[in-house]
Amino acid sequence: MSDVVSYELKGRIAVITINNPPVNALSHGVRKGMQDAFAKLNADPGADAAVLVGGGRTFIAGADIREFGKPMQEPGLHGVLDQMEASKKPIVAALHGTALGGGLEVALTCHWRVGIASLQVGLPEVKLGLLPGAGGTQRLPRLVGPKMAADMITTGNFIGAKPALENGVIDEIVAELVPGAIAFAEKVVAEKRPLRKVSELTDKVKNVDPKFFEEYRATLKKKVKGFLAPMHCLATVEAACTLPFAEGMKREAALFKELHDHPQRAAQIHIFFSEREAGKIPDIGPEVKPKEIKSAAVIGAGTMGGGIAMNFANVGIPVKILEMEQANLDRGLAVIRKNYETSVARGSTTQATIDKALSLISGTMSYDDIGDADIVIEAVFENMDIKKQVFGKLDQVMKQGAILASNTSTLDIDEIASATKRPEVVIGTHFFSPANVMKLLENVRGKDSSKETIATVMELGKKIRKVPALAGNCFGFIGNRMLHGYTREAAELLLEGAMPWDVDRVIVEFGLPMGPFQMGDLAGIDVGWRVRQGKGTPPEKHNRVADRLYEMGRYGQKTQAGYYKYDGRNATPDPVVEKLITDTSAEFGITRRKISDEEILYRCMLPLVNVGAQILDEGIAIRSSDIDVIYVYGYGYPTYRGGPMFWAEQMGLEKVLGLIRKYEQEHGSRWKPAPLLQKLVDQKKGWAAAKA
Ligand code: 3HC
Ligand code: NAI
Numbered sequence: 308m309s310d311v312v313s314y315e316l317k318g319r320i321a322v323i324t325i326n327n328p329p330v331n332a333l334s335h336g337v338r339k340g341m342q343d344a345f346a347k348l349n350a351d352p353g354a355d356a357a358v359l360v361g362g363g364r365t366f367i368a369g370a371d372i373r374e375f376g377k378p379m380q381e382p383g384l385h386g387v388l389d390q391m392e393a394s395k396k397p398i399v400a401a402l403h404g405t406a407l408g409g410g411l412e413v414a415l416t417c418h419w420r421v422g423i424a425s426l427q428v429g430l431p432e433v434k435l436g437l438l439p440g441a442g443g444t445q446r447l448p449r450l451v452g453p454k455m456a457a458d459m460i461t462t463g464n465f466i467g468a469k470p471a472l473e474n475g476v477i478d479e480i481v482a483e484l485v486p487g488a489i490a491f492a493e494k495v496v497a498e499k500r501p502l503r504k505v506s507e508l509t510d511k512v513k514n515v516d517p518k519f520f521e522e523y524r525a526t527l528k529k530k531v532k533g534f535l536a537p538m539h540c541l542a543t544v545e546a547a548c549t550l551p552f553a554e555g556m557k558r559e560a561a562l563f564k565e566l567h568d569h570p571q572r573a574a575q576i577h578i579f580f581s582e583r584e585a586g587k588i589p590d591i592g593p594e595v596k597p598k599e600i601k602s603a604a605v606i607g608a609g610t611m612g613g614g615i616a617m618n619f620a621n622v623g624i625p626v627k628i629l630e631m632e633q634a635n636l637d638r639g640l641a642v643i644r645k646n647y648e649t650s651v652a653r654g655s656t657t658q659a660t661i662d663k664a665l666s667l668i669s670g671t672m673s674y675d676d677i678g679d680a681d682i683v684i685e686a687v688f689e690n691m692d693i694k695k696q697v698f699g700k701l702d703q704v705m706k707q708g709a710i711l712a713s714n715t716s717t718l719d720i721d722e723i724a725s726a727t728k729r730p731e732v733v734i735g736t737h738f739f740s741p742a743n744v745m746k747l748l749e750n751v752r753g754k755d756s757s758k759e760t761i762a763t764v765m766e767l768g769k770k771i772r773k774v775p776a777l778a779g780n781c782f783g784f785i786g787n788r789m790l791h792g793y794t795r796e797a798a799e800l801l802l803e804g805a806m807p808w809d810v811d812r813v814i815v816e817f818g819l820p821m822g823p824f825q826m827g828d829l830a831g832i833d834v835g836w837r838v839r840q841g842k843g844t845p846p847e848k849h850n851r852v853a854d855r856l857y858e859m860g861r862y863g864q865k866t867q868a869g870y871y872k873y874d875g876r877n878a879t880p881d882p883v884v885e886k887l888i889t890d891t892s893a894e895f896g897i898t899r900r901k902i903s904d905e906e907i908l909y910r911c912m913l914p915l916v917n918v919g920a921q922i923l924d925e926g927i928a929i930r931s932s933d934i935d936v937i938y939v940y941g942y943g944y945p946t947y948r949g950g951p952m953f954w955a956e957q958m959g960l961e962k963v964l965g966l967i968r969k970y971e972q973e974h975g976s977r978w979k980p981a982p983l984l985q986k987l988v989d990q991k992k993g994w995a996a997a998k999a
Pocket of ligand 1: 409410439
């Protein structure tokens with residue numbers, strides 16, 4: 308047998324084991340090994356049946372994602388699955404860990420399936436911009452019916468062993484994996500059961516009301532705006548209910564190919580690997596052990612502090628929140644309670660879960676109460692003096708070894724650390740709003756942050772179910788430093804001829820959840836104004852419209868008027884704002900012009916790329932893909948475009964540079980191309996060569 312697939316007789320049952328760590332992906336060697344093993348099974352007079360099992364921590368977790376986009380090496384998965392289904396001897400899949408994608412499709416091709424209680428199964432291809440392409444779209448509906456199959460395939464969500472058993476995905480839950488599966492196979496043999504081929508089942512897929520798909524499609528379309536794969540997934544489930552198996556397989560193959568060849572697939576797979584890569588810090592090896600975080604404290608119960616505390620409670624870590632005044636503490640705790648209650652009302656969690664989480668959150672006004680926490684995260688006002696006072700106090704009260712973190716969104720971590728005598732445990736942990744929802748944790752490394760401190764907050768990110776990425780220390784770090792150019796250019800476009808709703812429409816059509824002016828109205832025009840005042844720099848032309856809105860008391864959604872007028876959350880263009888903008892253009896002697904959607908898009912998106920290149924060159928970002936991860940998980944950049952750096956590379960860095968040069972000529976030095984961009988274009992290389 309091959310290195311990665313072994314064949315061993317246990318009595319009269321052949322145990323075929325896949326050993327392709329870490330997740331037994333269906334790489335070429337595995338497919339070849341399976342082909343040989345099943346040929347041997349049918350030729351082996353000593354074997355009556357087979358058990359197929361994954362070695363190590365899991366059954367097969369899917370196709371080898373690294374092989375997508377490369378030439379396929381025979382045997383393909385389809386050939387192996389045809390061979391398995393045609394086997395004269397029964398095959399029982401023995402499932403543990405996560406049987407996902409092509410892995411579940413292999414299991415569905417076996418004649419029976421057993422699993423242990425901790426098993427999870429799913430078809431997550433949709434998250435990679437794909438659909439299950441090895442019969443999963445045709446076999447799963449035949450077992451569980453169209454509704455459950457559509458839910459699983461269009462969302463990619465997993466289910467556990469119990470629902471898998473109740474819905475017929477598996478046939479038995481066994482206490483011990485291999486012995487249980489062997490016993491099941493022996494029973495099948497002893498009872499001379501006819502081979503059960505899922506492809507031949509029809510009960511659950513016949514006579515499905517076409518209205519079901521019409522309605523499902525209408526709802527899904529609204530949910531998955533911009534993503535191509537979910538709609539294709541649904542079309543394949545519909546094919547399972549309207550076409551014979553072989554025809555359905557052809558439809559699956561055709562739609563799979565469309566997705567496979569689409570740029571969304573490349574972008575989504577880029578994000579899959581980038582997210583995992585972002586957790587790896589080149590100078591921090593496995594010898595650096597993160598500290599265990601068993602308790603936490605948060606300073607400030609405002610917008611961010613409350614959300615940060617919820618993250619700890621949600622994973623069972625007790626957390627204390629400290630405020631200066633009782634009223635602020637009470638208000639902060641009430642907001643937390645309300646957020647949890649909303650989740651229960653929406654059905655996304657249970658009362659018991661939130662009761663447990665709430666029992667782990669407590670408030671205090673005394674620093675003496677928090678000294679024994681393993682980590683403290685400061686989330687007070689964005690003001691250096693206040694933050695330094697807080698860190699001075701933390702230095703006095705926190706136990707030795709505790710991590711002292713700041714949620715600052717822009718400020719200098721080293722200056723904050725200078726307020727303590729232990730800068731090695733000071734670090735930035737930048738959450739995104741709403742902190743209990745947004746997946747990104749942008750950790751910020753100070754010049755003295757120790758490797759252990761960095762490893763601890765990276766590990767903590769995973770523990771609280773975030774996607775952690777590491778930034779260097781500079782104003783705004785990675786995410787907010789890049790955003791500055793985006794919002795500035797949007798503001799310039801208003802003066803040149805666009806309206807807020809023109810810009811927002813283009814950005815939303817591109818795939819972001821909201822445009823820069825919708826974002827401004829949500830965050831508060833007054834907040835931006837205060838930041839500008841805080842910096843003490845003279846008023847700038849491009850901020851004139853925002854300053855005027857502030858003076859008019861139009862603070863955004865909270866005053867039901869900002870760039871838009873509001874009825875609740877419903878925004879509509881406002882003639883008052885239109886006049887304000889045209890008057891401001893006139894005041895500056897600007898002749899307004901029609902600005903194309905393409906120009907709006909490039910003017911807003913290319914500053915992200917140009918500053919991203921600068922950040923990469925300075926080493927503030929370790930790799931360009933970390934920037935993509937930060938934008939996808941922190942700023943709602945569409946996953947299906949792969950992040951700003953990936954988007955730029957797909958477009959071609961030469962074209963990107965050409966546009967930036969053109970805007971430099973038209974608008975001056977703020978568009979000066981990053982030297983790295985010029986260098987890579989000269990060398991005809993991509994971002995990966997940035998460090999060369
Ligand atoms: N192919 C190649 N590599 C894979 C992989 C796959 N299907 N799944 C995981 N890996 C790699 C990861 O990149 C990572 O590599 P690294 O250590 O070098 O960074 C390593 O395996 C471990 O992965 P995780 O860090 O994600 O480990 P976890 O334990 O947190 O999660 C998992 C394990 C739940 C299996 C998760 O990795 C996962 O969701 N994997 C993807 C599953 C998937 O999407 N399957 C469908 C593939 S497409 C398909 O099957 C098409 C078919 O229909 C034809
Ligand atoms: P906020 O104004 O909602 O909350 C700050 C809280 O800190 C208030 O409740 C205040 O009473 C309390 N506070 C102030 N000084 C204090 C002190 N000395 N001791 C104890 N409590 C004190 O502010 P928000 O939005 O929560 O921001 C907090 C931090 O998070 C800032 O550094 C901000 O830049 C950062 N941040 C904010 C984001 C946002 O979208 N709001 C996003 C990411 C980071």
